Amino acid sequence: MTTQREITVTPDGVSPEQFMQALTRFESVVGPDNVLIGEDRLTPYRKTMMPVADEDYAMSAVLQPTSAEQVQEIVRICNDFGVPVWPTSTGRNFGYGTYAQGSAQGHRHQVVIDFRHMNRILEVDAELGTALLEPGVTYQQLVDYLEENDIPLWVSCPAPSAIASPVGNTLDRGVGYTPYGEHFMMQCGMEVVLPNGDLLRTAMGGVEGSNSWQVFKWGYGPYLDGIFTQSNYGIVTKMGLWLMPKPPAYKPFYIRFRDDDDIAEIVDMMRPLRMANIIPNAVVFAHALWEAPAVIPRSKYYDGPGAMPQADIERMKEAEGFGAWNVYAALYGTPEQIEVNWKIVTDAVRALGKGEIFTQEDMAGTEPFEYRAALMRGGMNLQEFGLYRWRGGGGSMWFAPVTVAKGSETLKQTRMAMEILNRWGFDYCGEYIVGMRDMHHVIDLLFDKTDPEDTRNAHACMTELIQTFRQHGYAVYRTNNAFMEQVADCYGPVQRQVNQTLKRALDPNGIIAPGKSGITV
Amino acid sequence: MFDPRLIPALALVLAAGGTALADTPRLDAQRMFPSGEIAFQKICARCHTGREDAVGPDLTANDYDPDTIRHFARHGSGPMPAFTESMVDAVTLDQIAAHLASIRKETEE
Incomplete structure (x- = not known):
């Protein structure tokens, strides 16, 4: 006792x-x-x-x-x-x-x-491509289950993900890299323990004897699932997910661009291909300082204080073969479909007049291509743990503003982020993860947590990033516990009031995660 | 091909109209990792096998005793996360330590 x-x-x-x-x-x-x-x-x-x-x-x-x-x-x-x-x-x-x-x-x-x-895989329907999971199931356990039972479905996972949870990632509205990479979009049905102890099953889950809980998201009346994500209105104890049928063929590829300012043209070239589903997956535009940590130590090119100087970045790019921007995407379908779409993609790159395109055969088993290719078919790996070694000292924060999929916007965001980070002495370790019309601009603010000054600077830098981006109409889609109040403010007083009204109605004693996403009674 | 006999949970759900889920086994009723070698490969190897892109020390080459391995697994260090018992239980940690000792012994021989 x-x-x-x-x-x-x-x-x-x-x-x-x-x-x-x-x-x-x-x-x-x-x-x-x-x-x-x-x-x-x-x-x-x-x-x-x-x-x-x-x-x-x-x-x-x-x-x-x-x-x-x-x-x-x-x-x-x-x-x-x-x-x-x-x-x-x-x-x-x-x-x-x-x-x-x-x-x-x-x-x-x-x-x-x-x-x-609580890690039961409660149901997998191989015909419909659905799963019903408890929150403690990990991506590794789900993938192992599918493989052991020879079920031809793919999981979309974040990187790195083996010991992370599909339910947890989806509730935090995380993303992956397959065509099912917008994870909350592929969620269907929840079981939620409400703050008063009642058990809610959302949408079709409320209909006694229904077998469509995991196939029809909306049910009847207000759609409730969304209010249980990034919130503190209940505790999700089961969640339905959609899984992607394994395609007959898969073709990952890589396009290398030389200059930082190429990001604008990359975005404008890729947007129509993404919106038309020629390229259906969550494409990534990774900066050189995101590529490098996955495969080499920072000290190989720079071991001094502050941000890595541009001259050293250029030297590293040249020696290691990194682009300033590195595009990873894939085609899915039958071989015939892929052949047609490959021509459309290569024609678009040729028309742009810059960018070198490489296939899996061209890359011949090298990193970081291989881990990227694995991620785009839901293959888990831990390659990006290298980010945590880049600066040393174990400090990391994700600054992840949402941006419109237009080149002018990405150029502006990239320059703003680089200027602020470099001024505080931190590297721009950033990438864009592409949705249909939006992109997640994901930056890992890496710092040495064993150094008090570096830690103070990291906190101040994050605060300035949030403030400055807000002044330009940008906000992050997700943040860590230390910055939830500041980020909640970016979304305005009315949203905060509505969130609080819901909290007071559902959880009047404020016993579930008070402070989560800035929401309190 | 998919064999529904391999998924007792699915058969149970279908028989009960999609609602009877209580008898599905918990995955941790089985061992999370079948051996120390597999646990090492899935959790530790990315950072601790002496590659150029390694994050931490090479555990297959350095002589760390089981207590040291247990300490760093539970406390973390710098970029290394700390692993809870529910992520890697004590038995698995012992198996990982034994696996590493066997690798070093082979190397020495």
Whole structure:
């Protein structure tokens, strides 16, 4: 049983006595082994990559339920004792500020729910290409399941993803690189434990005996699934996903462009091909300083302070064969369809008059092409972990503004981001991930978290990026826990008020992830 | 070809009109990784096998004892994330350590 001695922190606003009582009740629901307290068991959860003191984001306990019924009981206990809980799919989010709590004072030390033990693959329909998953299922487990059962469906995954969760990534509106790369678009049906303990099944899931929960997204009346993404209105315990039928043929390719300013022409060339579905997947335009970390150490070309000088970047590009911009895309379908579309693509590149195009055969098993080619068919790998070595020191934040798929816009965003990052002493490690009409401009702000000055500068740089981009009408689609308030402000007071009205209606005691996306009671 | 006999969950769902899901097994009722070698390949190898693009030290060449491996797995270090018990359990960590020891022994022989 839990003892007072093992509790290192308690949630803000909850007395140690109340918390001990709540822990005892949690143990009666999920069992003592699934209530994690004490330094030894919580330490692995507490390491963050954000420019903050990790102890400010330390959780007070971790719960590991094994069923939706247990989650319902947990929520009821939380209401009884005013204990806030922060659900996470597999217990960690390395890239986006990890597992922790709302940044504002008053919301610290929440209890984290780690769903890693709720990892049932409940249904895979090979004919319809659907799956119904619990939140603790990882991409690796889903892919292994499909392979072991010889089911010809592809998963769209982020990079790197083996130990990440399809449900968690989709709830955070993450993206992948296949034609199903806009993950929330490929979601269909949810089961949600509401803050009062009720169990909601969205859309067709509400119809008794229905077999169309995973095929028809809308149901009847208001469409609810969206309000349970990037929010704190409920805890998703099941989710339906659409999986892509494996095509008869697949042709990944790479186009290299020499100059930073080529980004404008790349975007304008690729947009019509993407909108017409000639190229159906989430194409990537990766800058040289995104390409390099996946395959070489930074010290190979520059080991000094501040941002990598342009002369060294040029030297690295020349020696390693990187473009300033590196386009990765793929064609899918029958060999005949691919042949037709390949001609359209190569004609477009030829008409542009710049850009060198390479096939998989041309690249002959080299990196980073191979890991990119794998990602575009849902093949997982850990190649991009190299980003975390690039600067050293373990600091990382994703700054990911949305942009319109027009060349003039990307040129403007790229220049703005480079100027701000370089002035603070950081590299522009950026790429664009292409949607139909939008793009995610994803930048990894890498810093040395062991260096207090570098950490302070990283925080200030991120703040300035958000502010400056906002002044130009841009905002990020997702952020880490340390910047949720600032980003929520970018979307205006009315959205914040509506979000709060929903919160007050569904969760009047504010027990689910207060502070998430800047939403509180 | 797809063989529905291999997916008991699917058969159960179809028989019950798509709603009876309770008997589907949890994946962690089985071992998450069948061996230390496979766990090492899927979790550690990208960063710890001495390639030019490695992120951390080469665990197949350096002589780290099991306690050291356990410590860094649970605490992380710099760019290395910390792994929770639910990601990599204690048995798997021991298997990874044993696998690395066997590699080094082979190398020495």
